[in-house]
Amino acid sequence: MIKISLDVMGGDFGPDVVIPGAAKALDRHPDVNFILFGIESQCLPILAKYPKLKEKSVFHHCEVAVAMDEKPSQALRRGRYHSSMWRAIEAVKTGEADVAVSAGNTGALMAMAKFCLRTMANIERPAIAGIWPTLKGESVVLDIGATIGADSQQLLDFALMGGAMARALFEIERPTVGLLNVGVEEVKGLEEVKEAARMLREANLGTIEYYGFVEGDDLGKGTVDVVVTEGFTGNIALKAAEGTARQIAELLRNAMSRTLLSRIGYLLARSAFDRLREKLDPRKVNGGVFLGLNGIVIKSHGGTDAEGFAAAVDVGYDMVRNGLTEKIQNDLKKYHARRLPPVGPEAA
The missing domain is CATH 3.40.718.10 (Isopropylmalate Dehydrogenase)
Incomplete structure (x- = not known):
C-alpha cells in the first residue's frame, strides 16, 4: 500500500482540481491511500462527491493555504507547521506518507521541502x-x-x-x-x-x-x-x-x-x-520530481486540470514503487566513496 499526501489547497484551482485528480489517480492505482491536507469548509463538500476517494483517504484540517504569488520566505514564516503545503511535506518526513504532491507555489514548495526534509548527504x-x-x-x-x-x-x-x-x-x-x-x-x-x-x-x-x-x-x-x-x-x-x-x-x-x-x-x-x-x-x-531531498516531493503545474494532477500523482506513485530515494542514495554513496583518498597500505 502506497501512501500519498496531497496539498489540496495548492494550485490555481485548489480542491476543485486536486480532489477530482486524486479520484482519477485512485482509479488507476487502487493500492493507494491518500492523506489530504486542506481547509475543511472548502474541501469536504467536494470530497463528498467522490465516495470511493473519501473511503481511501484521511483528511486533516489546516488553517493556512499558501498563495501562488507568495514569496518563499514569507510562505515559510507564515505557513510553517500550519499550512496544507507544509503538513503534506511533513507527512513524508514522519513516515506517515511515502510521497507528497502539490500544485502550489514552486518557490514556497521548494523552500519548505528543503527546510523540512533536508538535502541528502553531499548534495549542495x-x-x-x-x-x-x-x-x-x-x-x-x-x-x-x-x-x-x-x-x-x-x-x-x-x-x-x-x-x-x-x-x-x-x-x-x-x-x-x-x-x-x-x-x-x-x-x-x-x-x-x-x-x-x-x-x-x-x-x-x-x-x-x-x-x-x-x-x-x-x-x-x-x-x-x-x-x-x-x-x-x-x-x-x-x-x-x-x-x-x-x-x-x-x-x-x-x-x-x-x-x-x-x-x-x-x-x-x-x-x-x-x-x-x-x-x-x-x-x-x-x-516535476524534487531530487536530492530525504524524501519524495512532486510538483504539479499550478494551472493544470484534474487529468494533469492525476498524472503528477502517477509520477509520485512510480517513484515510490521503484525506490527512487534508495537508488539516488546508493549512487551518491558509491560515487563519493570512490573520491575518498585511500588509507592504510593503499595510501603508500
Missing part, C-alpha cells in the same frame, strides 16, 4: 526533474527551475540523480546522460559545463553512461535518456516546449475546421490526429 542543492516526451519515448530533464545557475560539481550531482530517476521510471539499467550545451564541440560552452563534462568522463560511473554534449534539438529527438542543465536554461526550455505544443495543436485545429474538405479529411484521419493530440498534451507528462 536539490533539483527539479521533469519527464520530457521525445520521438523515441520519454527522457528526464533537470534542473527545470529549482535554482538559477550551477557549478560543475552540482551538474555532476544532477547527472547522478537524473540517472537514478531514469532507472526508477524507465527501468533502464544504465541510462545515457548528456550535458545541454550551445554545441557538441568540447571547446564550446561555459567553463562550468566543460568542467562537468571532464568530471563525468573521468568518473567512469557504472550507473550511468556519459554521452557528451547535447543541443536544444536533441531534447525532442530523445538522443539521451537524461539531459542535464541548470535551472534557468531548463525552465525556459520547458516553457518554450509547452508553448510550442499548444501552438501546434491550435494551428492544426484551425486548419482542420477551415473548409469542408479539411473537415472531411479530419474525419478520415481522426484516429491519427487523436494520437498526435495525445502526444502533444502537456498534461500527460505533468509532475
Whole structure:
C-alpha cells in the first residue's frame, strides 16, 4: 500500500482540481491511500462527491493555504507547521506518507521541502526533474527551475540523480546522460559545463553512461535518456516546449475546421490526429520530481486540470514503487566513496 499526501489547497484551482485528480489517480492505482491536507469548509463538500476517494483517504484540517504569488520566505514564516503545503511535506518526513504532491507555489514548495526534509548527504542543492516526451519515448530533464545557475560539481550531482530517476521510471539499467550545451564541440560552452563534462568522463560511473554534449534539438529527438542543465536554461526550455505544443495543436485545429474538405479529411484521419493530440498534451507528462531531498516531493503545474494532477500523482506513485530515494542514495554513496583518498597500505 502506497501512501500519498496531497496539498489540496495548492494550485490555481485548489480542491476543485486536486480532489477530482486524486479520484482519477485512485482509479488507476487502487493500492493507494491518500492523506489530504486542506481547509475543511472548502474541501469536504467536494470530497463528498467522490465516495470511493473519501473511503481511501484521511483528511486533516489546516488553517493556512499558501498563495501562488507568495514569496518563499514569507510562505515559510507564515505557513510553517500550519499550512496544507507544509503538513503534506511533513507527512513524508514522519513516515506517515511515502510521497507528497502539490500544485502550489514552486518557490514556497521548494523552500519548505528543503527546510523540512533536508538535502541528502553531499548534495549542495536539490533539483527539479521533469519527464520530457521525445520521438523515441520519454527522457528526464533537470534542473527545470529549482535554482538559477550551477557549478560543475552540482551538474555532476544532477547527472547522478537524473540517472537514478531514469532507472526508477524507465527501468533502464544504465541510462545515457548528456550535458545541454550551445554545441557538441568540447571547446564550446561555459567553463562550468566543460568542467562537468571532464568530471563525468573521468568518473567512469557504472550507473550511468556519459554521452557528451547535447543541443536544444536533441531534447525532442530523445538522443539521451537524461539531459542535464541548470535551472534557468531548463525552465525556459520547458516553457518554450509547452508553448510550442499548444501552438501546434491550435494551428492544426484551425486548419482542420477551415473548409469542408479539411473537415472531411479530419474525419478520415481522426484516429491519427487523436494520437498526435495525445502526444502533444502537456498534461500527460505533468509532475516535476524534487531530487536530492530525504524524501519524495512532486510538483504539479499550478494551472493544470484534474487529468494533469492525476498524472503528477502517477509520477509520485512510480517513484515510490521503484525506490527512487534508495537508488539516488546508493549512487551518491558509491560515487563519493570512490573520491575518498585511500588509507592504510593503499595510501603508500
